[in-house]
Amino acid sequence: MKARVYISLKNGVLDPQGKAIGHALENLGFTGVNNVRQGKLIELDLASSDPEEARRQVGEMCEKLLANTVIEKYTIEIAE
């Protein structure tokens, strides 16, 4: 079973990396880019075959290791 975790900064948290990407796009001539934010994507291949159990386990992984819940929010997507 595959799981994908999308981790991004919470609204209101400054994102200097996103700002840098925004400036680089502007310098390359791309106009009309109002805002850029960068996050992380983590793909997990799990042995578990129960979607509910997988979601619970991945949620625990996010809380303990994958995301810094003080400044980051995460979304879990279970596939297959």
Added chain:
Amino acid sequence: MKARVYISLKNGVLDPQGKAIGHALENLGFTGVNNVRQGKLIELDLASSDPEEARRQVGEMCEKLLANTVIEKYTIEIAE
């Protein structure tokens, strides 16, 4: 218009960052994690209101700056 870009390493490209996350999860007692791969998530807020035009523009951004197409693949998602 919002666009999300998911960038991940192509299959076959070694992912030491993903491996490190996998080992850390194992050390924390999570079992049954076969494989972990880490990618990037970039959220763009675009002035354009035409989905087709937005997709074309973001594709160009990926080719020129956001993704290293030698080792990375990307997926574009246009919302709103």
